[in-house]
Amino acid sequence: MNSPYFSHGRSVVTRSGQRAAGSRPAGSMRSKLTNSLRTAAPGPSAALKVEAEEARVSEHRASPGGCHEHTDNLPLPSQSRRRQMKVEYDKDEVVSPVKTEQWEPLDWRKQLGLIHEMRSGRDAPVDNMGAEKCYDTEAPAHVKRFQVLVSLMLSSQTKDQVTAAAMQKLRAHGCTVENILNTDDETLGKLIYPVGFWRNKVKYLKLTSAMLRNEFGGDIPNSVEGLVHLPGVGPKMAHLAMSIAWDQVSGIGVDTHVHRISNRLGWLRKPTKSPEETRKALEEWLPRELWRETNWLLVGFGQQVCLPVNPLCSVCLNQHSCPSAHKNSPTKRPKAGLPRSPSPVSTWKIKTEPGNKSAVKDEMTNEGGAVPTPVSPTKQRRRRKTKVNG
Known part of the structure; x- marks a missing residue:
């Protein structure tokens, strides 16, 4: 070398x-x-x-x-070390995550506040005969929860007045898991009649009671997943049962009233066709702290003002901001000779006070008009013939 x-x-x-x-x-x-x-x-x-x-x-x-100039002590090539490189990035080049603004309807807070004002009396049927009022307050905790679930099952496609009457008869008979299982179908049907689809609900009550006894020790499940697996229990009932029976907010209980009013007020990004679609759309933007009150608030509002047919838009405080105002209201004018209808303010007072019939009479008398008596079309024809012949 x-x-x-x-x-x-x-x-x-x-x-x-x-x-x-x-x-x-x-x-x-x-x-x-x-x-x-x-x-x-x-x-x-x-x-x-x-x-x-x-x-x-x-x-x-x-x-x-x-x-360097002096290389006597220069290391061998195999012994040389590689110099470490330090990579630095400019702060301006770091891409920040894109923030998307959450959609929410226009003026929804104002509309909600006005609905609170219209519901301040708490005199709608849901306030006095809803699922929160149908259970025995002196019963054991697991029996209370079972009665809440039963009242929710009976309330489907049924008015609150009918549901409350059926629950009163069931509680007198003994509304427990064991008593429901020991009651024959015919007797149970007579107890819950005339709730909607009462024959199917008799089967659901029996099957649900059997599952609760065998799988949950006589109590109801403490989760939405467990509740919806019970026969005759849907998402709306499950979320309401979690709120009333277990005092847990798991979602918004959306029935036909909440579904209808949410679409009318424009509280959805796009119109929905089912209550379950409405629930998912509302939960996307509505603050969670408002989920519990949404059901009873809108249900009572739908029972008194925002009716399914011929809603009372003229007395609604949201008539100037609701996109559906006066579209579904009756457009026929009163016939000549009949007294003028009271103003929206006086009508609202009449609606929220007990004894509506007497209040209407007093209101018309104060305005100087007589209370008209209903006349059938047959009598009207007879009167016209009498006048012509006379």
């Missing part, structure tokens, strides 16, 4: 194998390369090689990462 890196001692070994006596170690890389090339191949070609090597060494030394 003829590289000066592997030379030992004070002598230099040439390519011919002779040792140059009295030679000293080179003081630099430049001198070592020069001596090696001169000894190996003297002549013009060797001189050119020496000049090329000298130029390369000078360039290597002048470069920023080149060798």
Whole structure:
């Protein structure tokens, strides 16, 4: 090996194998390369090689990462370490996550506040005969929860007045899991009649009671998933049962009233076709702290003002902001000769006070009009014939 890196001692070994006596170690890389090339191949070609090597060494030394002037202690190439590189990123190049604004209907807070004002009396049927009022307050906790579930099952497609009457008869009979199972279908049907689809509900009550006894120890499930697996129990009943029986807010209980009013007020990004679609759409933007009150608030509002047919838009405080105002209201004007209808303000007072019939009579009497008595079309024809013949 003829590289000066592997030379030992004070002598230099040439390519011919002779040792140059009295030679000293080179003081630099430049001198070592020069001596090696001169000894190996003297002549013009060797001189050119020496000049090329000298130029390369000078360039290597002048470069920023080149060798220092004294390279006696230069480590071997295999022993050199790689320099670590530190990568830095500009703060401006960091891409921040895109924030999307949550959709919410226009003026919904104002509309909700006005509905609260119209529902301040709490005199709608749901307030006095809803599921929160149909259970026995003195019964054990698990019996209370079972009675809440039964009242919700009976309330489907049924008015609150009918549901409350059926629950009163069931409680007198003994509304517990064991009593329902020990009661024959005919007797149970007579107890809950005339609720809507009472024959199917007799089957659902029996099947549900059996599942509660065998799988839940006579109590109702404490989750929406467990409740919806019971026969005859849907998502609306499950969320209401979680709120009333277990005091947990799991979702919005959406029935036909909540479904109808939410679409009329424009509280949905797009119209929905089922209560379950309405529930999911409302939960996307409505604050969670308002989920519990949404059902009883809108149900009572739908029972008194925002009726399914011929809603009372003229007395609704949201008639100027509701996109559906006066679209479904009756458009027929009163016939000539009949007294004028009272103003919206007086009508609203009449609606929220007990004894509506007497209040209507007093209101008409104060305005100077007589209370009209209903006349059948047959009597009207007879009167007309009498006048013509006379």
